[in-house]
Amino acid sequence: MALSREEIAARYGAAMFGYAQDMKVLDSVHEELAELKKAVEANPAIIGVLSDPILNKGEKKKTLSVIEESFSDEVQGFLNLLLEYDRFAYLIPIIDRFNDFYDQEKSIASGTATTAVKLDDDQLKRLGDSFAKKYHLNAVRLENQVDPSILGGVILQVKDRVIDGSVKNKLKKIRAQLIDEN
Structure with a gap:
């Protein structure tokens, strides 16, 4: 029975994570894989050639x-393993799974901050730091999505938690209260 893309990514990502952890090079391997992912995303032909x-x-x-x-x-050995077992086509999903394990180990979360106007990097960092402190995480990486329909405020979505502090949501709640009172 053939393995699905997700199963392959999970197995190889977990194996690389465990190996890097055992060799006590987890942070450096994480950085190297991040650079590798950037390079491969910029030049997708690399995966095409190697697979x-x-x-x-x-x-x-x-x-x-x-x-x-x-x-x-460690990373060289990993890349050669992927080549040996014809798994190079799954490099990006494998790195993504490795990153999931890394983030879980280091109590790092990723999420989205939806705002009516674009936030700068400092504002995103402060928002992420505030969320991390409140929910006992070491760090929160946020991406900004702009949605003018929320009028103002921010909708923060990190993992399975959504905090809706948008003006649109507040107006909806006020409207619901007014309707209930009548």
């Missing part, structure tokens, strides 16, 4: 050796 069934393993190994030369032994 191409027509190219032989020798050609792929030469290509990979050029890419991996600046990485640690």
Whole structure:
């Protein structure tokens, strides 16, 4: 039975996380995989070449050796493992799963701050820090989405928690109270 994309990503991501943790290089591997992900997203042809069934393993190994030369032994070994087992097509989802495990281990959460106007980096950081402190997390990384229909305020969504502090929501509550009173 063939494994799904999610199963492959979960297995390899967990394996890499466990290995990096055992070797006590978790933070450095996390940084290297983040750089690798950026590079691959900027040049998706890399994955195409390294997962191409027509190219032989020798050609792929030469290509990979050029890419991996600046990485640690742990990341190099991981990339060679992916190449050996023809899993390079799943590199991005594997890195994403590794990051999920890393974030869970380090009590880091990611989320979205929806606002009527764009927030600058400092405002996003302060908002994330405030949320992290309130919910006992080490850090919260926020992305900003702009939605003028909320009129003002912020809708914060982190993991399964949503805090709706939008003007639109407050007006809706006031309207509901007025209707209930009549």
